[in-house]
Amino acid sequence: MMSRRRLGFGALAVVLAAGALLLWTPTRQLLFGTAQAPRTVVVSGNIEAHQSVLSFTNVQAPIIDLPFDEGKSVAAGTVLARVDDGFYRQQLQIDLAALDVARQQIAVSQSNLAAAQNTVLSDRLDLAEKKRDLERDAQQLKVGAVSRQTYDQALTAAGQSAAALSRDQALVKVAVNNVGLAEASLKDAEAKVGLDRVTLSYTTLKAPFSGVLAVRQAELGELAGPGVAIFTLDDLDHVWLRAYLNEQDMGRVRLGEPASVTTDTYPGHVYHGRIGFIASQAEFTPKTVETHAERVTLVYRIRIDIDNPTHELLPGMPAQAEIALLRAGK
Known part of the structure; x- marks a missing residue:
């Protein structure tokens, strides 16, 4: 008799616990909402920058002044070279x-x-x-x-x-x-x-914008003329990441959306960027991707603009960006 009574109490406790759980779950969802981790997508690519190959215009003469070497930061209007005038x-x-x-x-x-x-x-x-x-x-x-x-x-x-x-x-x-x-x-x-x-005035070559002299292609005494490259000037203040976005993620990113950019060169350092361009037409994944399965996937090219005041990010540097995907229907 006592065993049956204990068995009844036990069954009643199980029923009450189950009911309490059923009542608590909707109340919690009503108060706090359903927990859902935000989805993100990670894209990879290479850093790029505006590059300008500088040469003399409409003059042809030997170079007599070449004060800078590669890697030098120069301001807009700086005299980079002179020819015999x-x-x-x-x-x-x-x-x-x-x-x-x-x-x-x-x-x-x-x-x-x-x-x-x-x-x-x-x-x-x-x-x-x-x-x-x-x-x-x-x-x-x-x-x-x-x-x-x-x-x-x-x-x-x-x-x-x-x-x-x-x-x-x-x-x-x-x-x-x-x-x-x-x-x-x-x-x-x-x-x-x-x-x-x-x-x-063309006998003096000046920097058209502030940047870094990436390549010096001439030496003193060489004959300069139209089309003869003297320097390659990079604008490192404003660089961008060229990357590709899968077709299924296209509807969940927007122009101007922020992105967190990281590189293996500076681990732990996050660079803040924004999506500045999304291609209107799809293309196949670039051939640099190793597997054939990934190469035949349709992707959209995107550009993530990044401020680079310290010039840490250099053209050609591999980088990746994390972009928060918008919820469906937004």
């Missing part, structure tokens, strides 16, 4: 002399124009006088006060004065054209001098 300075002096001649030619042409205009003014005064003489002689001829010969001489003088005026007016037009030609020659000379100054 003697020929280009001489050309500038020649064109400056031609510019001075063009300016003097304008002064001469303007003086000739002023003289021609004054001559026309004198011709008009002379013609007016000759016309008055002719009119007076014509009146006196009617009353017999002057001879026919005197009248004819006055008529000829008036005609000659009119012809002289026409000739000098034509010379004024010529002088005006000469001034125009002189002004055009001056503009041409000024343009040549301006081009000479620009060309002369």
Whole structure:
């Protein structure tokens, strides 16, 4: 009898415990929610940076100054190299002399124009006088006060004065054209001098942006010219990680999303980046991946922009990034 009673108490305790568990579980979920670890994806790739191969433009001469070697950090505008500029300075002096001649030619042409205009003014005064003489002689001829010969001489003088005026007016037009030609020659000379100054500036090679000289491809005395590489300049302040994202994860990442970047070179150091680019078209995994199964997988190229003020991250360095995946439907 006692055994049955104990067995009953035991069964009742089991039922009560099960009920309490059933009641506690929904209450806990209601209060705290279902525990779910955030999902992340890890992508691998290589660090890249903007690289610019620097060379001289529109000049060809021996290198006479090359003050920096590889690995040197330089600011934008720093002089990296110079070539012998003697020929280009001489050309500038020649064109400056031609510019001075063009300016003097304008002064001469303007003086000739002023003289021609004054001559026309004198011709008009002379013609007016000759016309008055002719009119007076014509009146006196009617009353017999002057001879026919005197009248004819006055008529000829008036005609000659009119012809002289026409000739000098034509010379004024010529002088005006000469001034125009002189002004055009001056503009041409000024343009040549301006081009000479620009060309002369090309004999100095300056850094177009702040960065690190990754490669030096020239030496003193070598002949530099268009297309002949002198330096390769890397912008290490702003680098990025080129990586690839699997097709199934594409819908769960967004532009601007943060990413944690790490490298084997600096273990434990986390670099903060953001997704700056996601390709719009899929491609096969790059051939650098070893297994064929992974190479035939469709992936999307992404770029993770990383600030690199200490220049620890260098182009070509392997790195990996951890990206938190968004929940489905977001």
